[in-house]
Amino acid sequence: MTIETMTPLLKPVDAALRERAARVIPGGMYGHLNVTLLPASYPQYYRSGDGARLTDVDGNEYIDFMCGFGPMISGYKNPVVEAAAAAQLAEGDALGGPTPRMVELAELLVDTVGPADWAMFGKNGTDATSLAVTIARAATGKRKILKGTTAYHGANAWFNPNPLGSTPEDRANIIYFEFNDITSLEAAAAEAGDDLAGIIVSPFKHDGPADDQRLADVEFARAVRAIADRNSAVLIMDEVRTGFRLVTGSAWEPLGVAPDLIAYSKAIANGYALSAVVGIDSLAQAASDIYATGSFWYSGVAMAAAIANIGLLRETDTPAYMDHVGTLFRTGLQAQAEENGFEIVQSGPAVMPYLRFVGDTDYATALAFSGAAAARGVLLHPVHNWFLSTAHTEADIAEALERTADAFAETRSVIG
Numbered sequence: 001m002t003i004e005t006m007t008p009l010l011k012p013v014d015a016a017l018r019e020r021a022a023r024v025i026p027g028g029m030y031g032h033l034n035v036t037l038l039p040a041s042y043p044q045y046y047r048s049g050d051g052a053r054l055t056d057v058d059g060n061e062y063i064d065f066m067c068g069f070g071p072m073i074s075g076y077k078n079p080v081v082e083a084a085a086a087a088q089l090a091e092g093d094a095l096g097g098p099t100p101r102m103v104e105l106a107e108l109l110v111d112t113v114g115p116a117d118w119a120m121f122g123k124n125g126t127d128a129t130s131l132a133v134t135i136a137r138a139a140t141g142k143r144k145i146l147k148g149t150t151a152y153h154g155a156n157a158w159f160n161p162n163p164l165g166s167t168p169e170d171r172a173n174i175i176y177f178e179f180n181d182i183t184s185l186e187a188a189a190a191e192a193g194d195d196l197a198g199i200i201v202s203p204f205k206h207d208g209p210a211d212d213q214r215l216a217d218v219e220f221a222r223a224v225r226a227i228a229d230r231n232s233a234v235l236i237m238d239e240v241r242t243g244f245r246l247v248t249g250s251a252w253e254p255l256g257v258a259p260d261l262i263a264y265s266k267a268i269a270n271g272y273a274l275s276a277v278v279g280i281d282s283l284a285q286a287a288s289d290i291y292a293t294g295s296f297w298y299s300g301v302a303m304a305a306a307i308a309n310i311g312l313l314r315e316t317d318t319p320a321y322m323d324h325v326g327t328l329f330r331t332g333l334q335a336q337a338e339e340n341g342f343e344i345v346q347s348g349p350a351v352m353p354y355l356r357f358v359g360d361t362d363y364a365t366a367l368a369f370s371g372a373a374a375a376r377g378v379l380l381h382p383v384h385n386w387f388l389s390t391a392h393t394e395a396d397i398a399e400a401l402e403r404t405a406d407a408f409a410e411t412r413s414v415i416g
């Protein structure tokens with residue numbers, strides 16, 4: 001049996017949409033949501049979501065461990081978030097200027113995120129990381145930004161991993177370091193010399209697929225802070241992917257390290273388009289001096305959704321709950337892998353787990369396993385970290401594990 005012959009769920013509506021898309025959308029689909037490189041059992045188009053479940057356009061249901069690549073954290077169609085969004089929509093969304101929700105949300109973020117004294121908003125994570133870099137340069141009058149070699153911080157000309165369409169000049173002021181490697185960070189800072197504007201770093205290394213995820217060493221986190229301070233540079237934390245999953249606040253708080261700017265997006269509004277940059281007092285002037293705006297940046301609905309969502313996330317220790325269900329899933333997968341004779345490495349925090357098959361250099365096993373899981377209604381990803389949410393119940397995990405047991409067995413029969 002090959003990956004292609006693994007009982008894909010019936011998807012005629014999806015197939016018809018893909019055919020139409022091929023005529024009117026570049027490449028039929030672009031960006032990281034393009035499923036053409038994934039096994040045939042992955043749908044391209046979805047109809048709806050509910051709790052931790054997704055339904056594709058053909059009516060197939062999946063227990064979803066991708067959460068829209070991060071935005072869903074409190075469950076699809078969360079009634080509290082949806083009620084807040086609907087109430088705001090009834091009043092209006094993109095009006096002549098912001099609604100009171102903007103001030104309320106900024107107050108809530110300042111109250112929730114330790115280092116934050118102010119907040120400003122955009123739509124996508126790239127808006128937030130670009131704004132943060134611009135603020136750092138405006139505040140310091142310097143140019144160089146240090147970034148992890150393979151770290152993803154968005155799709156602008158500075159950071160896009162695919163250089164096609166950008167110029168060497170766009171990236172001339174980016175200097176690279178290795179995550180958790182203080183020596184390489186020191187070398188990058190030395191290269192920047194007296195032109196170091198900022199260091200952008202994610203709370204943990206989550207930029208596979210070639211590598212396992214790595215949590216930050218406390219020494220590394222402290223060195224990032226110290227090097228930024230020594231050079232009067234800005235420490236930018238990119239929490240676009242991790243925000244409110246690791247910590248309801250700032251991710252390096254448990255390590256005792258506070259960034260100067262934090263970029264959030266994905267999960268803050270539980271699926272509504274919103275990003276935020278929060279920062280310390282001394283950067284407020286630069287943040288107000290730069291030209292930062294977008295036609296939809298002030299829309300009220302996503303902000304209302306964020307207020308409700310962050311309110312829910314603050315009610316209980318939601319990172320601990322997500323860690324609990326993530327650990328249950330991870331423990332079950334480990335046992336199943338062993339039962340089927342696979343050596344796997346599971347890395348990163350359990351709320352954003354990553355699974356790799358040892359020796360699977362061409363990802364054939366990862367593709368076979370994720371394809372077999374999708375064919376059984378469990379949505380994982382072969383080379384990207386997965387996400388847990390507060391909507392994943394222990395029963396969801398148990399049901400998903402029943403299905404992945406079969407997926408591992410099928411993978412063994414495919415891979416041999």
Ligand SMILES: Cc1ncc(COP(=O)(O)O)c(C=O)c1O
Nearest residue numbers: 124125126152153154238240241
């Ligand atoms: C760490 C990180 N930073 C920035 C971004 C860019 O966010 P967006 O795709 O919303 O522009 C992403 C997106 O995956 C991300 O994971």
